[in-house]
Amino acid sequence: MYKNIIDKKPALFERSDCNIWTDPYIQKQMLNAHLNQDSDGASRKQESILKTIDFISKYIKPDNRLLDLGCGPGLYTSLFKDKGYEVTGVDFNKASIDYAIEKRYDIKYICGNYIQEYPEGRYDAVIMIYCDMGTHSDKDRDKLLRNIYSSLDNGGVLIFDVFTEGIVEDKTEQKNWEYSPSGGFWAGNEYLLLSQTFHYVENKAFVYQYNLLTEGENKHFIVWDRYYSEGEITDILKGIGFRQVSAHKNILSGNNFTSNNEMFIIAEK
């Protein structure tokens, strides 16, 4: 009866036609989630954002040129700009970028896909916050890391966070139906949502698969969460050419949306 429901375990790093960050309706819900201070959904809460800014600021010098990959509505870029850095933010969620531009005309914002079109320019620091590195396939991650490396001046740093192997304590394989009679996060009107989580133990990845059923339309979303050991991510970064890599744990406050098992990585060119 229900056509086109895709409920089999996706192939490793398979992509869906629809994207939770760029879907015309969901991108606006994502913006609301970024701005909601009661939840760590989409962006971490302010307390953790401030701890992250303090941590990162130790590794970047005054007047540095900073690129924020996946900047969302600019919660970090605006604080870095206030600290005197020259800031560029890129994100492919148009609702978030429009909000960010509206808020701050003194920051350069680019609405685009940083994997497909890496922003031009030279940078002293590139940051990527909230485990976004883990949402990409290993192939796209390596392409991105090579572009980041090329865009950094010697002595420049890449700073990002990834989930550690401890995430397996917080996530389990599951399947769940949600019925929303008058719309909600996923659609403006009545919908049914099938959510599935699968674990790829050998590849250190989880996938979240969503089938969204609304009147007359089905949408299919796949979201990846790759996690790392300190040794693996260090080897990957050294393989790209970064000469010094360090991992830092327990930087943030507790998280009420996703796993608390993350580490920050500092990679120096």
Ligand SMILES: C[S@@+](CC[C@H](N)C(=O)[O-])C[C@H]1O[C@@H](n2cnc3c(N)ncnc32)[C@H](O)[C@@H]1O
């Ligand atoms: C988990 S959110 C984190 C946002 C922001 N770093 C923060 O912590 O407030 C991930 C962000 O990355 C963006 N994003 C994901 N993949 C992207 C890509 N390939 N190109 C541009 N933006 C991307 C999403 O639109 C989203 O705003």
